[in-house]
Amino acid sequence: MLSISNLHAEIDGKPILKGLTLDVPAGEVHAIMGPNGAGKSTLSYVLTGRQGYEVTEGTATLDGEDLLALEPSERAARGVFLSFQYPLEIPGVPALTFIRTAMNAQRKARGEAEITAPAFLKLARTTAASLKIDFEMLKRALNVGFSGGEKKRMEIFQMAML
Ligand SMILES: Nc1ncnc2c1ncn2[C@@H]1O[C@H](COP(=O)(O)OP(=O)(O)OP(=O)(O)O)[C@@H](O)[C@H]1O
Ligand SMILES: [Mg+2]
Structure with a gap:
């Protein structure tokens, strides 16, 4: 289960995520939709651990483990995968x-x-x-x-x- 609670995040001091709460139980497929610039990619980057994205409040856990405390490679080893919008050659x-x-x-x-x-x-x-x-x-x-x-x-x- 991926569990996101009251997640706040910012880039370069600009708040993007403002209190997102979401549970994704194992085996379920969820699609997040929203206007351009709403923060969908930002959420993905925060969950995977991309540099430059600062979590200022809230939590994200995967099967009870604090995802945000892990290195990107450690998150990947636990099954987190982010696909590219433009895959690199x-x-x-x-x-x-x-x-x-x-x-x-x-x-x-x-x-x-x-x-x-x-x-x-x-x-x-x-x-x-x-x-x-x-x-x-x-x-x-x-x-x-x-x-x-x-x-x-x-x-x-x-x-x-x-
Ligand atoms: N370095 C930055 N400084 C300030 N704002 C930024 C920075 N990087 C991204 N943003 C802004 O963060 C906001 C969220 O962007 P994000 O890419 O998460 O949106 P999105 O929901 O994925 O949009 P889309 O549907 O277009 O893919 C956008 O308004 C974007 O311009
Ligand atoms: Mg996007």
Whole structure:
């Protein structure tokens, strides 16, 4: 359960979030809608720990643990994932290498062993198939030359794998 209570946050001294309270129980999908500039991205950045966003009041916990006290990488290891509005292209880094490195970094942070190559490939194949992603695409450099929709699909793939 993600639990946000009376969350206030500001950027460069400008208050953006002014007392947001929201519970997202495990297994539920919630969409937050609002006008441009309302603070939706700001909320995402605060929850993931982006630099420059200062929480001035309130709390955010994930399964009872204080999310705001953790480093961004520690939040990621607990399952927090933020997708990009404009996914970055990373020439020279195959998508599979990228995702495997990220998975293993998270497993290490959780005190788990690295995933074996066969187990990783099997998981990547079944996950790609479930998202209708051509496995061959995962061998290309991350997002380089991918269409807009393919980039978004790649992000969902990363989220599913992690
Ligand atoms: N460094 C900054 N200094 C002052 N205001 C800022 C700064 N960075 C962002 N803002 C403002 O914070 C407000 C919230 O922006 P945010 O990106 O969270 O909105 P949003 O709800 O995601 O909007 P959209 O629907 O357009 O994506 C905006 O008015 C934005 O201009
Ligand atoms: Mg936004």
